[in-house]
Amino acid sequence: MPGAKSATDQKAMELGEKEAMDEMEKKVQKYSRGQAANLGALRDKKLKGQLAAREKLYGHSAKAAAQAEKWFMPTERGYLEPEGLEKTYRFQQDSIVQEVDILSSRKAFDMILPLLGPYTIGYTKNGRYMLVGGRKGHLAMMDMLNMELIKEFQVRETVRDVAFLHNEQLFAVAQKKYAYIYDRDGKEIHCIKEHGKSLKLQFLEKHFLLASINSFGQLHYQDISTGEMVANIRTGLGRTDVMRVNPYNAVIGLGHAGGKVTMWKPTCVKPLVTMLCHHGPVTAIAFDRSGHLMATAGVDRKIKLWDLRKYEVINSYAARAESLDFSQKGLLACSNGSQLEIFRDTGGQDYKIYMKHRMVKGYQVGTVLFRPYEDILGIGHSMGLSSILVPGSGEPNFDTFVENPIETSKQRREKEVQSLLSKLQPETIMLNPNMIATVRPSRKKEKKTKKEIEDEVEDVVEAAKNTEMKKKTKGRSKASKRAKKREEEVLKAKRQLMEQYKESDGRPEKKQRVSDEVELPKALQRFAKSRQ
Amino acid sequence: MRVKVISRSTDDFTRERSQDLQKVFRNYDPALRTQEKAVEYTRALNAAKLEKIFAKPFIGAMDGHIDAISCMAKNPNYLKAIFSGSMDGDIRLWDIAARKTVCQFPGHQGAVRGLATSTDGDLLVSCGVDCTVRMWKVPMLKMVDTNDAIGDASQPSAIYTWKHAFWGVDHQWDGNLFATVGAQVDVWDQNRSEPVSSFEWGKDTVLSVRFNPGEPDVLITSASDRSITLYDLRMSSPARKLIMKTRCNSICWNPREPMNFTAANEDTNCYSFDARKLDEARVVHKGHVSAVMDIDYSPTGREFVTGSYDRTIRIFQYNGDHSREIYHTKRMQRVFCVKYTYDGTYLVSGSDDTNLRLWKSKASEQLGVLLPRERRKQEYLDAVKERYKHLPEVKRIVRHRHLPKPIYKAANLRRTIIEAENRKEERRRAHRAPGSMPEQPFRKRRIIKEIE
Numbered sequence: 013m014p015g016a017k018s019a020t021d022q023k024a025m026e027l028g029e030k031e032a033m034d035e036m037e038k039k040v041q042k043y044s045r046g047q048a049a050n051l052g053a054l055r056d057k058k059l060k061g062q063l064a065a066r067e068k069l070y071g072h073s074a075k076a077a078a079q080a081e082k083w084f085m086p087t088e089r090g091y092l093e094p095e096g097l098e099k100t101y102r103f104q105q106d107s108i109v110q111e112v113d114i115l116s117s118r119k120a121f122d123m124i125l126p127l128l129g130p131y132t133i134g135y136t137k138n139g140r141y142m143l144v145g146g147r148k149g150h151l152a153m154m155d156m157l158n159m160e161l162i163k164e165f166q167v168r169e170t171v172r173d174v175a176f177l178h179n180e181q182l183f184a185v186a187q188k189k190y191a192y193i194y195d196r197d198g199k200e201i202h203c204i205k206e207h208g209k210s211l212k213l214q215f216l217e218k219h220f221l222l223a224s225i226n227s228f229g230q231l232h233y234q235d236i237s238t239g240e241m242v243a244n245i246r247t248g249l250g251r252t253d254v255m256r257v258n259p260y261n262a263v264i265g266l267g268h269a270g271g272k273v274t275m276w277k278p279t280c281v282k283p284l285v286t287m288l289c290h291h292g293p294v295t296a297i298a299f300d301r302s303g304h305l306m307a308t309a310g311v312d313r314k315i316k317l318w319d320l321r322k323y324e325v326i327n328s329y330a331a332r333a334e335s336l337d338f339s340q341k342g343l344l345a346c347s348n349g350s351q352l353e354i355f356r357d358t359g360g361q362d363y364k365i366y367m368k369h370r371m372v373k374g375y376q377v378g379t380v381l382f383r384p385y386e387d388i389l390g391i392g393h394s395m396g397l398s399s400i401l402v403p404g405s406g407e408p409n410f411d412t413f414v415e416n417p418i419e420t421s422k423q424r425r426e427k428e429v430q431s432l433l434s435k436l437q438p439e440t441i442m443l444n445p446n447m448i449a450t451v452r453p454s455r456k457k458e459k460k461t462k463k464e465i466e467d468e469v470e471d472v473v474e475a476a477k478n479t480e481m482k483k484k485t486k487g488r489s490k491a492s493k494r495a496k497k498r499e500e501e502v503l504k505a506k507r508q509l510m511e512q513y514k515e516s517d518g519r520p521e522k523k524q525r526v527s528d529e530v531e532l533p534k535a536l537q538r539f540a541k542s543r544q
Numbered sequence: 545m546r547v548k549v550i551s552r553s554t555d556d557f558t559r560e561r562s563q564d565l566q567k568v569f570r571n572y573d574p575a576l577r578t579q580e581k582a583v584e585y586t587r588a589l590n591a592a593k594l595e596k597i598f599a600k601p602f603i604g605a606m607d608g609h610i611d612a613i614s615c616m617a618k619n620p621n622y623l624k625a626i627f628s629g630s631m632d633g634d635i636r637l638w639d640i641a642a643r644k645t646v647c648q649f650p651g652h653q654g655a656v657r658g659l660a661t662s663t664d665g666d667l668l669v670s671c672g673v674d675c676t677v678r679m680w681k682v683p684m685l686k687m688v689d690t691n692d693a694i695g696d697a698s699q700p701s702a703i704y705t706w707k708h709a710f711w712g713v714d715h716q717w718d719g720n721l722f723a724t725v726g727a728q729v730d731v732w733d734q735n736r737s738e739p740v741s742s743f744e745w746g747k748d749t750v751l752s753v754r755f756n757p758g759e760p761d762v763l764i765t766s767a768s769d770r771s772i773t774l775y776d777l778r779m780s781s782p783a784r785k786l787i788m789k790t791r792c793n794s795i796c797w798n799p800r801e802p803m804n805f806t807a808a809n810e811d812t813n814c815y816s817f818d819a820r821k822l823d824e825a826r827v828v829h830k831g832h833v834s835a836v837m838d839i840d841y842s843p844t845g846r847e848f849v850t851g852s853y854d855r856t857i858r859i860f861q862y863n864g865d866h867s868r869e870i871y872h873t874k875r876m877q878r879v880f881c882v883k884y885t886y887d888g889t890y891l892v893s894g895s896d897d898t899n900l901r902l903w904k905s906k907a908s909e910q911l912g913v914l915l916p917r918e919r920r921k922q923e924y925l926d927a928v929k930e931r932y933k934h935l936p937e938v939k940r941i942v943r944h945r946h947l948p949k950p951i952y953k954a955a956n957l958r959r960t961i962i963e964a965e966n967r968k969e970e971r972r973r974a975h976r977a978p979g980s981m982p983e984q985p986f987r988k989r990r991i992i993k994e995i996e
Binding site: 042080091093094095301302386406407412413415418434435534 | 545546548549550557566568571572573574575576577579580581582586587590931932
């Protein structure tokens with residue numbers, strides 16, 4: 013019947029529309045940056061109107077961004093899906109490489125450098141350049157887009173860590189005695205002696221701060237645009253080389269030998285947060301891009317996931333890890349000896365194994381790092397470096413004005429100027445970066461007004477009056493007795509309440525002075541005050 | 545197994561030829577932009593600082609008069625023309641863009657006290673202390689080459705002599721009438737040699753007059769007996785009168801809300817009134833440290849400019865109790881007249897030092913045409929500045945104005961005096977019976993009474 017068919021069609025169409033609407037709502041949610049303010053409680057009509065207009069504008073912009081997504085974001089996210097009884101973690105790297113396009117298959121490689129290892133690696137923020145540091149003094153910078161070696165040189169002393177500064181033009185290296193800054197051509201620009209024997213380097217690109225932890229457990233922050241040493245903090249928790257920046261709020265997390273994880277900002281000499289995460293030393297720490305999730309690993313054979321809003325464990329897995337890293341899309345990579353495991357959030361922050369990778373037996377993996385804006389995991393190990401394909405790990409769409417993997421030198425220069433102009437001050441590092449320009453809630457307890465107290469007393473009195481009384485015998489239920497009893501009840505209830513308020517006032521009552529007891533006329537009060 | 549990884553071919557993301565524009569990709573995901581608020585705050589702070597650096601409001605001075613400038617008039621028909629009259633009787637027409645005199649009128653015997661143009665811009669009315677009203681035909685400005693030397697206008701098209709010296713004149717909007725003030729208020733027709741009607745309420749000199757832009761028959765005057773008087777030409781006598789504690793030197797209607805007007809008072813404040821409710825001022829605009837001499841609204845009605853005897857010009861929001869901007873130069877003396885140009889971007893001030901001065905109304909605004917990109921950037925910076933204006937650092941930078949030492953000291957002194965007065969009153973109240981000395985808001989305090 014044509015009529016029935018069209019009805020079902022219509023139903024299907026409606027369903028489809030509803031789905032599309034839901035999807036749109038979800039997208040809008042992503043761009044709306046939290047809930048709208050509750051304007052119902054506002055009494056000021058003018059302010060209410062202004063804020064309502066503002067909220068409307070926010071809604072419009074979120075919706076516009078969600079709608080523009082289709083046009084502005086041409087690249088789709090990577091994926092790895094099993095068919096039938098297959099499991100994603102059984103797929104070998106070789107088979108993945110065979111399946112993907114030629115361009116991507118070239119990105120997976122193994123570089124065997126047996127002489128100067130073990131190796132550590134670092135990526136620029138846009139994921140285009142890779143820095144390689146061999147323990148025995150081998151430094152190299154590579155352009156991963158064209159797979160070209162830009163510069164390779166040897167410093168002939170221990171290299172502990174490498175880190176790019178704001179772009180690929182400069183990088184810092186933690187060497188045997190001091191940290192050094194080199195430029196793209198391998199020229200030594202600075203030798204930073206103030207940091208001491210630094211073990212680990214991190215760069216806060218929005219603040220232009222180079223942070224390092226040295227062998228005495230001192231945390232240094234140096235502004236590389238002015239050269240000023242912003243902070244020198246003694247952690248007092250011993251030597252550690254477990255350090256990571258939380259990308260969400262630029263707070264630095266340190267993992268210590270006692271099992272503690274501490275979080276630091278340059279303007280505070282005490283840690284912002286100290287958490288006892290493991291029994292035994294912490295071996296690795298990683299932060300998710302959203303800033304709400306932290307992963308830690310310890311020698312107690314545990315990997316723990318923490319909710320940084322509540323500082324509580326979400327999940328704990330029995331596994332060892334020498335290094336951890338979160339990808340842009342929230343995959344978690346862990347290395348253990350020559351084995352690699354990659355976990356994925358299966359909903360509700362329940363991380364399940366997603367991929368496994370085994371290096372050649374005997375290779376010890378030192379560093380794992382996801383390459384930004386690519387589905388690639390970089391691995392620095394004892395015999396060189398490797399990179400493997402991890403589908404679905406990277407952010408597929410970049411923003412030209414935030415980080416551009418394919419930027420020209422002109423764009424790079426422009427970006428450098430812009431980021432220097434909006435360089436953040438060290439004071440802006442805080443646990444909740446959205447605290448800026450909000451009103452601090454008052455600490456004082458709200459006192460009840462006289463009228464409120466009176467109302468409450470009235471209620472209590474009313475309740476006491478209306479209590480049912482037992483019927484008693486032997487003349488004890490006479491009207492006069494009942495009235496007396498009722499009065500007593502009311503007084504009792506009242507007294508209780510008043511005492512409660514007196515207590516809640518908190519302070520012991522002052523003994524009044526003689527002069528205060530006499531109520532002065534208003535005109536004379538100022539003289540009384542001045543005498544005190 | 546189904547697998548896909550991110551794969552970007554460089555060709556899709558770069559331009560083909562070097563002449564092409566670079567390709568731009570956007571991802572508005574908030575997760576890519578961490579610490580947004582801190583970044584925005586920093587930008588707001590930098591914008592506030594840059595605004596201070598670029599704040600160069602003074603464009604230039606126009607010299608030519610040989611005595612203090614007493615009055616000015618805008619030409620509604622021609623944006624860059626302004627008339628000025630001086631104390632020696634000279635009347636000039638200036639080209640603001642070239643900052644030159646375009647035309648010099650023969651003028652009056654004594655000081656010129658008032659200038660007004662008709663709405664079509666063809667007629668200029670001037671009056672002065674020589675008891676004459678003179679009407680001038682405005683030369684066709686479009687024909688005049690701005691590079692030309694000073695040209696002399698011919699004789700006035702009419703001269704009417706009257707009984708008393710004049711203090712001000714204003715022309716009706718979209719009509720033939722104009723009003724002069726002096727010992728009395730006279731309403732003239734353009735085509736008659738004698739006033740159509742005259743009003744008198746009290747014996748004191750009337751100082752200024754303004755026609756209402758919305759209701760053409762309503763006009764307002766201020767007089768030296770400290771009164772502000774409303775007239776309706778359809779009635780035979782003045783409508784209402786308000787007496788304040790000090791006199792008003794000048795009055796201006798808000799062109800966008802023509803029921804409101806602002807009076808420039810001798811007591812250093814300006815008072816905004818609703819003409820329907822004269823018993824209290826809507827806003828008291830404070831800031832000057834000496835008598836306010838003249839006031840003019842911007843054509844948008846959101847702002848007005850005042851010139852004062854303390855040698856500064858201030859710009860106020862129509863509802864702001866303190867000035868948004870203070871302009872001064874070393875050479876500018878007491879300011880007698882100010883005008884906001886009809887496009888709302890410039891101010892012209894005439895002062896005791898015989899010069900007209902040209903100012904920008906927004907001190908840091910870039911002159912000339914902005915590229916769309918520059919405009920958008922400016923809008924963005926303005927928006928972040930607005931958003932973070934309450935933060936102490938931004939507020940401090942935006943609020944700060946450098947003042948000449950005498951004015952700074954005078955402001956401090958005034959503050960001390962006012963505080964002392966308040967203190968005294970408070971004590972006086974404390975010694976009186978409770979309730980016998982009710983507290984009056986400042987909006988009402990300077991008003992004595994309203995007479996119907």
